[in-house]
Amino acid sequence: MSVVAENLVWGVKRKTIVSDVSLSAAPGETLGLIGPNGSGKSSLLRLLAGLKRPHAGRVEINGQDIARVPRRALSRQVAFVQQNAATDTNVSVRDVVRLGRTPHRSALSGWSAADEAAVVTALERVDMTDRRAQAWQTLSGGERQRVHIARALAQSPQVMFLDEPTNHLDIHHQIEILRLIRDLSLTSVVALHDLNLAAMFCDRIVVLLSGSVFASGTPRSVLTEGLLRQVFRIEAGVSESPYHGRPHIHLMAG
């Protein structure tokens, strides 16, 4: 499914946090969202996922204005993975993934074969099938993140929004998570901090600065030395990696 945002505006009190943002993601595409701290990545993701209402502009998912889609119906198409979701409740991995079926179940309906299949597949996809009975509290950060992605997958969404899913993970798990997201057949929009990872795993990248789109396009066209200087205020050299053919950013210690 495609995601199209047109002229989104949102803010708190008098401070505009997202100003006039338009972007689009084609079906099956992995769209990276990068930008310095406070550039509005998280807020934009929430607007796209329908968790916040824009003050102006609109979001269309598969040609449908999400403001007109009921919350529950939207959740059957769109999943959102927030960063560092936590709980004090003693839940098992399976319980957490089962929550993903919430939008598909009515108040008292039983657990259907389709629900079970979605949960089993989701657990397999993130390689947590063996850990399904384990308590969520006992998981490491990377495992928790994988469980949350499994839960999002159990929603059977066509679009997935992820807010810095690699936060706090070691490099192995960062790559593992991003490879998983890239290989999913659904459309995903991912906020990322690591520019090299964004270059490696995203089909296209949108660069945010102070709430506005500064640039967008393929990693090769967007990640230039000039842009890094202007947006991230760093001196860096960019070259094509001889290993994977994508841009590689060489940070300078200065």
Added chain:
Amino acid sequence: MTTDAAEGGAIRLTVLLGVSMVVLVFAVAVATAIGDYRIGLRTVFLAVANGLGLTSADIPPIEESVVWDLRLSRALVAALAGAGLSICGAILQALLRNALAEPFVLGVSAGASTGAVCVIILGVGSGGLSLSMGAFAGAFAAFALVALLSNGATSGPNHTILAGVAASQLFNALTSYIVTTSGNAQQARDVMFWLLGSFGGVRWPDFQLLLLVVLLGFAICIWMGRALDAFTFGDEDAAALGVPVARIRLLLFVVTAMITATIVSMVGSIGFVGLVVPHAARYIVGPMHLRLLPACAVAGAVFMVMADIASRVIVAQQTVPIGVVTALVGVPFFAIILYRARPQA
């Protein structure tokens, strides 16, 4: 259609419900049998069967009357109060994502006490307004203040809890002010006893009202059970799972306030049940609400009836306030759960 049975929680719930119901029947019977005038258990059952029109056994009319007219309603109100407070505790712990949440966290009991002292000491309503009605009005005034301070409970868990703390402080201060400036020693004592809770004096009309409120509240909560589960990782996460967060939060706050206010206005503010029973129930059947809420209901009912029995037998010829018993019995029990469920870090 496959079921949840594979996880064991369903089996444990079934066992818990079965055992609790049997225990509850006997506990209610014992609660009905004991008192200044002791009645045999057999007579209790026969009197109840007679009262329901099932049998017409020949038992002394005085005993039948004591069982049916006085004590049975008291025992059943105790059961309903225990069930209601436990359900409210479980709901608030989920909505506020706080293990310390209990039915009085939104200021309901403080408000009820202010309403009660207004009637007992200030004579508000001068006879036309009963103690219960005053307490109920006070409870809802406090809840309304909390709702107002937390923007209709949309400001997030911690903000709502703080609003509850503020309202409780305000109404407790009002209560103390009224008691110290206008009350005499006897009135102060009456108020204190009322606050600690008592099932003395409840009758069938109380039972009928409470049954209606608790059943209705329970039905709504069960209906919202799945949505409550979705709050496990917070409000935003629940919204992402398709739950209309603001609406459900407000609805369930009103439902819990309604149940709690009705109970408090009838039997005083009986603490600890609403805090400890949900934790115990969660320990047995797990945190998912379609299982947790029925478990809370039966466990809470059993706990409260037992506490009522204890309150009448601990000290001969005297009834210890029920709130004292729930804490005395509950704390050691709670300590065991805390110890066994401690994080394995």
